Amino acid sequence: GAVVSQHPSRVICKSGTSVKIECRSLDFQATTMFWYRQFPKQSLMLMATSNEGSKATYEQGVEKDKFLINHASLTLSTLTVTSAHPEDSSFYICSARDETEVVEQYFGPGTRLTVT
């Protein structure tokens, strides 16, 4: 149980285009999902917290107009990187919290984004 999937696993896009990443909780309902970014050899940095049916809460320094987050259902959250630039190239990981549990987060397998 407690499986989180992400799609796509890898994506290459051209500078200036937009990319959408999906995060799904497969066997539980997730009222809260989290989006992280991880640069090579660095730690996971929280970008935003998304709650089903409401606007995402972004961490300081994260541009909400550039990183659009939608959490339309209890099992799906999407992150859209708009007008991507090479510096947006990173490993993006989502996690989801089972609404029946207190704190544990379940991580997706991550999406490797490369912007050329």
Place this chain on the structure above:
Amino acid sequence: GENVEQHPSTLSVQEGDSAVIKCTYSDSASNYFPWYKQELGKRPQLIIDIRSNVGEKKDQRIAVTLNKTAKHFSLHITETQPEDSAVYFCAANNWENEKLTFGTGTRLTIIP
């Protein structure tokens, strides 16, 4: 906000020996402390966690200790094996704000 420091950044250990990774946190309200193992290009995997009402927890070769007064917690891996080689992250969380704050990571290498 919470700040989590982790040491050392790299650690090499002879196979069979023990490895210890230490973390400190700043927010006394933090009450949940998970440890994750991450292999290259993969998701973080929860290997053990501890809540603030417990001082120590053990699961086979892995143990975590928590000192709330000093605001630090440690991961202990005994009888290390080559498959223990990975990057390990500590994290701290306050149940009320839900956010995990990660440490900077420790690259553990087990030398056969």
